[in-house]
Amino acid sequence: MKKTFLVILVLFCTNSWLNAIVINVPADYETIQAGLDVATEGDSVLVAAGTYVENIIWPAVNGIKLIGSGEEDCIIDGNENGRVITITGVGFLISKFTIQNGHVNVVYPDCWGGGGIYCGYSSPSLVNLTITGNNATGTLARGGGISIEYSNPSLENVTVTNNSASYDGGGIYCRHSTSSFENMIISGNVAGRYGGGIQCVAYLCTTLENVLISDNSASTGGGIDFDCSEASLVNVKITGNSASNGGGGVGCGDAGPSFENVMISNNSAPCGGGIYSYYSYPMLTNVTITDNSADDGSGIYSLVSEINLANCILWNDSPDEIYFDTNYAPNSILIAYSDIQGGYAGEGNIDLDPLFVDAANGDYHLTEFSPCIDAGDPTSPFDPDGTIADMGAFYYHQDVGINDNELAVTNYQLANYPNPFNPTTTISFSLSAENMENAEIKIFNIKGQLVETLQITNSPNQQIIWNAEKQASGVYFYKLVVDGNPVDTKKMILLK
Numbered sequence: 001m002k003k004t005f006l007v008i009l010v011l012f013c014t015n016s017w018l019n020a021i022v023i024n025v026p027a028d029y030e031t032i033q034a035g036l037d038v039a040t041e042g043d044s045v046l047v048a049a050g051t052y053v054e055n056i057i058w059p060a061v062n063g064i065k066l067i068g069s070g071e072e073d074c075i076i077d078g079n080e081n082g083r084v085i086t087i088t089g090v091g092f093l094i095s096k097f098t099i100q101n102g103h104v105n106v107v108y109p110d111c112w113g114g115g116g117i118y119c120g121y122s123s124p125s126l127v128n129l130t131i132t133g134n135n136a137t138g139t140l141a142r143g144g145g146i147s148i149e150y151s152n153p154s155l156e157n158v159t160v161t162n163n164s165a166s167y168d169g170g171g172i173y174c175r176h177s178t179s180s181f182e183n184m185i186i187s188g189n190v191a192g193r194y195g196g197g198i199q200c201v202a203y204l205c206t207t208l209e210n211v212l213i214s215d216n217s218a219s220t221g222g223g224i225d226f227d228c229s230e231a232s233l234v235n236v237k238i239t240g241n242s243a244s245n246g247g248g249g250v251g252c253g254d255a256g257p258s259f260e261n262v263m264i265s266n267n268s269a270p271c272g273g274g275i276y277s278y279y280s281y282p283m284l285t286n287v288t289i290t291d292n293s294a295d296d297g298s299g300i301y302s303l304v305s306e307i308n309l310a311n312c313i314l315w316n317d318s319p320d321e322i323y324f325d326t327n328y329a330p331n332s333i334l335i336a337y338s339d340i341q342g343g344y345a346g347e348g349n350i351d352l353d354p355l356f357v358d359a360a361n362g363d364y365h366l367t368e369f370s371p372c373i374d375a376g377d378p379t380s381p382f383d384p385d386g387t388i389a390d391m392g393a394f395y396y397h398q399d400v401g402i403n404d405n406e407l408a409v410t411n412y413q414l415a416n417y418p419n420p421f422n423p424t425t426t427i428s429f430s431l432s433a434e435n436m437e438n439a440e441i442k443i444f445n446i447k448g449q450l451v452e453t454l455q456i457t458n459s460p461n462q463q464i465i466w467n468a469e470k471q472a473s474g475v476y477f478y479k480l481v482v483d484g485n486p487v488d489t490k491k492m493i494l495l496k
Contacts (some may be wrong), residue, residue: 022046032056032066032076039064046461047097049073055102058087065417065426067461068096071130071159078102084116084134091123093417095428098130106138113138113165113173114147122151127415128430129158136165142199143173144189150175156182157413160197164190168225169199170216179206186211191218194251195225196241206231213249215240220276221251222267231257238262239362243269246301247276248292258283263364263393268293272301273317281306286376288313288364288393289321290356297323302331311376312338313354313392337377339391350375354392366396373398412488414480420493421468427478428463429456435482441466442479442486451476468494 020042027048029035033056035045041063049069055078058064068074075098078084084102085094094117102115112118113136117126131145145163153174158181160171170189179200186197196216200206206229213223213236223241236259238249248267250257252275259282264274273292275282277300289299290313298317300307303325312335314321321341324331337348344351355370357363366372373396376389383395390396413430431439441454441464451471456464468476473496479489 020044024048025052026050036064036066044461047074051075051077053077053079054084055079055082056085058085058090058092060089062090063092063418064090065093066095066097067093067428067463070096070430071098071128074098075100078115078134083114083118086114086118087122087124088118088120089122091125091418093125093127093426094129095125095127095415095417096129096413096430098132100131100133102134104136104138104141106136106141108139112147112149113141113143113167113169114145115143115163115165116145118143118147118149119151119153120149122153124148124151124153125415125417125419126153126155126158127417127428128156128413131158131160131171132162134163136167138166141166142168142175144170144191146172148172148174148177148179151177152179153177154180154182154419155184156180156415157184159185160187160189161185162188166192168192168194168201168218170196170218172198174198174200174206175202181206181208181211184208184211185214186223187214187216189216191216193219194221194227196222196243198224199227200225200229200231201227202229207234208232208236209234211236213238213241217242217244218251219243219245220253221247222269223249225251225253226255226257226280227251227253229255229257231255233257233259233262235260236262238264239266241267243267243272243276245269246271246278248273248294250275252277252280252282252305254279256281256283258285259287260285261393262287264289264292265362265364266291270295271297272323273298275300277301277305277307278303279305282308284309284312285380286311286389286391286393286395288315289317290315290364291359292317294323296320296325301325302333304329304331306332307334309333309335309338311380311389311391313372315339315341315354316359317341337375337380337389337391339372339375348375348377364392365394366390366392368396370396412480414478414488414490416466416478416490416492420495422495423469423471424465424467425492426463426465427454429480430462431456431482436462438484439480439482442481444477444479445471446475446477472496 115134196218248269273294
């Protein structure tokens, strides 16, 4: 009986996938809303170039894929008449759009904004999007660009710029959610209170990788604010942000974020130009904090916090690198194998000019004769060139004399949805017609063995489906190869 039921279930799922259809807007339906309203699970709504003035309510259907012609020429405009897109309770994909001019005015006790996109109790995959010029107003309005509540979002190749919220999260507000942000630019957003660029609150686990957070402002946490949350930041640049209270770059309240290969520069606030930590326990590894300004704690301001630094550089933060607020319980800070201007007691610490390439113009790579090269903790993992870890966010590659640890937002917009998946996933990309003639997707297992090559010549809608029915569950890597040269690689998970 169990076998019969399993066969029926598999046939049903396979039949559902085979019956998925493509709905074209405006060819089949004049509006995006009309196209979504007739879509069923697994369907794709493909939108041609143009500006669509709509305030979309997402249907209660899982697995719909909404794909535009490209961020540059496919625009959903809210016309300041409400949220651009409202989604609750489903998993979905939105890709290749600009989402703009959304406005929501929230009235207490409601506090969820999301002028551009609101996601509640959802599993969104937001890929290759620009979220701009949206706002959330009202006494407790949160999330000018995107508001995410009790959800598990994945954001990749997303630009969030020039949005505002009258309370928290000018660009993005996340609450009670597990979030993944990759290859993102978050700039020019404004919040009235916490988190000009991003605010992460309420036991949230956030991962940011290859993210640029710049030119945002708020009362606390001009770039990003962590409140009762955990986070992992890898290869992130936080620069040019400001706060009117504390944490020009980063605000941490009762939070435990970890920073690895992170640059925090040219941020400003009265307290904690780079980082303002209160009742928190951040961990910093290979972080460069430089050229930030504040009245106290230009680099780091610590209030009742436990802070650990290794392989870091704190230099030219005016007037001081580290400030302890002694009006409350004692602070604890452990610094090792780091370059601290003015010196700091601890194993392996130095007080020497790091010799940046061009600090005046924001280039904080190490030059050939920097004292920070090979000066990190000798027990740390080696740098990719096989030498002892350097100090700071960017290691100096001694084989070729350059830095290989750059933040690069990919131009190929490689992504897949869903992820995790079983057994099929749609791999999308952005290629010119000329490049597409000689392009392919190579798929590797966790051992690095090639398992399949997908030719994408003349692939419609710049996407291709991989059916992993014959593969085992596990982690796979898919590599976009153009003219025989690998240009981008991403990870996906097959769960059976």
